[in-house]
Amino acid sequence: DAGVTQSPTHLIKTRGQQVTLRCSPKSGHDTVSWYQQALGQGPQFIFQYYEEEERQRGNFPDRFSGHQFPNYSSELNVNALLLGDSALYLCASSLGQGGVNYGYTFGSGTRLTVV
Amino acid sequence: DAKTTQPPSMDCAEGRAANLPCNHSTISGNEYVYWYRQIHSQGPQYIIHGLKNNETNEMASLIITEDRKSSTLILPHATLRDTAVYYCIVSLGGNKLVFGAGTILRVKS
Numbered sequence A: 001d002a003g004v005t006q007s008p009t010h011l012i013k014t015r016g017q018q019v020t021l022r023c024s025p026k027s028g029h030d031t032v033s034w035y036q037q038a039l040g041q042g043p044q045f046i047f048q049y050y051e052e053e054e055r056q057r058g059n060f061p062d063r064f065s066g067h068q069f070p071n072y073s074s075e076l077n078v079n080a081l082l083l084g085d086s087a088l089y090l091c092a093s094s095l096g097q098g099g100v101n102y103g104y105t106f107g108s109g110t111r112l113t114v115v
Numbered sequence B: 001d002a003k004t005t006q007p008p009s010m011d012c013a014e015g016r017a018a019n020l021p022c023n024h025s026t027i028s029g030n031e032y033v034y035w036y037r038q039i040h041s042q043g044p045q046y047i048i049h050g051l052k053n054n055e056t057n058e059m060a061s062l063i064i065t066e067d068r069k070s071s072t073l074i075l076p077h078a079t080l081r082d083t084a085v086y087y088c089i090v091s092l093g094g095n096k097l098v099f100g101a102g103t104i105l106r107v108k109s
Helices: none
Strands: A005-007 A010-013 A019-024 A031-037 A044-050 A053-057 A064-068 A074-078 A087-094 A110-114 B009-013 B018-023 B032-038 B045-050 B061-064 B070-075 B084-091 B103-108
Touching: A005 A087, A010 A019, A019 A087, A019 A110, A031 A074, A044 A064, A074 A087, B009 B018, B018 B032, B018 B084, B018 B103, B032 B061, B045 B061, B045 B070, B070 B084
Parallel strands: A010 A110, B009 B103
Antiparallel strands: A005 A019, A019 A074, A031 A044, A031 A087, A044 A053, A064 A074, A087 A110, B018 B070, B032 B045, B032 B084, B061 B070, B084 B103
16 A cells, blocks of 8 residues: 655755645545655644645745645645755645544655755 | 643663653643654654543554643654654644654664
8 A cells, every 4th residue: 555655755956946846645545735844843834735725724935835636646836946945845645634543644755955 | 733842852772661751731622642753764654642541552552641731652662663753743633733843762772
């Protein structure tokens, strides 16, 4: 049973560029959440998608946007990249918006470096 | 979401029980206590969660005090592979997870 798959695993971008990160949820899951983890810190919630709509959003600027597709996979887009956007980006999936019964399943993340 | 307080680091001998404490004095009645861990260079891994009662699964046990203001995660027989950052999180079901700094657990042989 495949877990959460994220691509690419590593990425280097230049300031001002745009980036798209991709996530395939665990089989049977329909909700995807995105987190940003700076070096040495805990993950910070960006937003959550359910039924192809953004349901919750953390304290991140509009440069961060997302999308969920009918097959439940998701993309995270970041525009006008800043050096401070360098981080590990984690995708987490769950069944329903819950995550109550079995928690969220996280992928291994995409390491984004902005130079 | 309520905040949690955890010690920054702990050491444990291999084969012994690891007891990781967490304070969540402002937890509300319908918030769950979740534990996740993150091994270096991997995404967080769900361990266990509970509301009021103590819980046990194949990975760990969760002891929640009667007033629900604190909890303890117990790894009964720690191994070197249990070395990780452990996060205690309180959250409504379905809500975002608010991660703190967590506890770095070092299991030593």
